[in-house]
Amino acid sequence: MRTLVIGIGGMTNAGKSTLSSSLHLQIPNSCIMAQDDFFKEDSMIAVDSNGFKQYDVLDALHMDRIMSEIELWQKNPGSFLLSHGLRTQCSSTSEDSENVFVLIVEGFLIFNYKPLNELIDKRYFLEIPYDICKERRGSRIYTPPDPPGYFDGHVWPMYLKHRQEMEYTVSDIDFLNGLESKEDLLDYVYADVTQEIQRLIRDD
Numbered sequence: 533m534r535t536l537v538i539g540i541g542g543m544t545n546a547g548k549s550t551l552s553s554s555l556h557l558q559i560p561n562s563c564i565m566a567q568d569d570f571f572k573e574d575s576m577i578a579v580d581s582n583g584f585k586q587y588d589v590l591d592a593l594h595m596d597r598i599m600s601e602i603e604l605w606q607k608n609p610g611s612f613l614l615s616h617g618l619r620t621q622c623s624s625t626s627e628d629s630e631n632v633f634v635l636i637v638e639g640f641l642i643f644n645y646k647p648l649n650e651l652i653d654k655r656y657f658l659e660i661p662y663d664i665c666k667e668r669r670g671s672r673i674y675t676p677p678d679p680p681g682y683f684d685g686h687v688w689p690m691y692l693k694h695r696q697e698m699e700y701t702v703s704d705i706d707f708l709n710g711l712e713s714k715e716d717l718l719d720y721v722y723a724d725v726t727q728e729i730q731r732l733i734r735d736d
């Protein structure tokens with residue numbers, strides 16, 4: 533039994549969830565872990581001098597919990613899938629060693645948290661231009677909703693800060709143009725991941 537951890541990082545609204553869901557549907561024995569599911573509750577989020585809730589920082593996330601979930605998956609990916617209501621599709625005709633379990637970790641700050649980044653085998657980062665990002669963000673409603681000025685006052689400056697930090701500390705990132713069609717992005721990443729799965733099976 534082999535495991536592969538894929539990281540789908542990127543800016544807010546760049547298409548991470550969309551790409552991850554499609555990949556999950558195409559890759560047998562895969563599951564998604566979304567960083568968005570690990571936000572702390574609103575009362576625990578710090579507020580800056582402008583009154584903006586500091587959601588776009590690692591401190592706003594229960595990173596310890598996401599690490600524990602990944603540990604559970606690593607220990608026994610088959611039972612992890614079953615306990616999350618996902619069917620395993622182990623090939624009955626091949627050796628057990630030929631089954632590769634794939635974890636898709638997706639989120640806007642996955643490569644900036646060293647312990648998580650170190651677990652990731654293949655890194656992708658979706659990027660889109662500022663104006664498209666602002667437009668897409670404007671039509672999405674979070675809980676709590678973005679207050680006026682939040683994108684330019686918090687989201688974008690934090691993105692620039694973390695992006696710089698990531699480029700200093702992380703290598704091996706495949707940057708993807710989020711303006712490409714959903715289908716083209718999926719085809720590209722799926723082919724790349726499939727190649728990696730084949731390599732794991734060959735080297736087993």
Ligand SMILES: Nc1ncnc2c1ncn2[C@@H]1O[C@H](COP(=O)(O)OP(=O)(O)O)[C@@H](O)[C@H]1O
Nearest residue numbers: 543544545546547548549550668710712713714
């Ligand atoms: N390749 C794409 N081309 C055009 N729109 C996209 C693409 N990928 C995602 N979107 C749209 O952008 C918005 C944000 O996508 P989503 O996957 O939720 O982003 P993220 O998870 O990065 O925040 C959604 O409305 C989605 O339909």
Ligand SMILES: NC(=O)c1ccc[n+]([C@@H]2O[C@H](COP(=O)(O)O)[C@@H](O)[C@H]2O)c1
Nearest residue numbers: 543544545568571587588640674675676
């Ligand atoms: N899920 C939540 O509890 C919550 C609350 C407020 C803001 N957000 C926003 O979520 C963004 C990250 O998620 P996306 O990459 O999916 O947009 C951050 O920019 C953050 O401002 C999430």
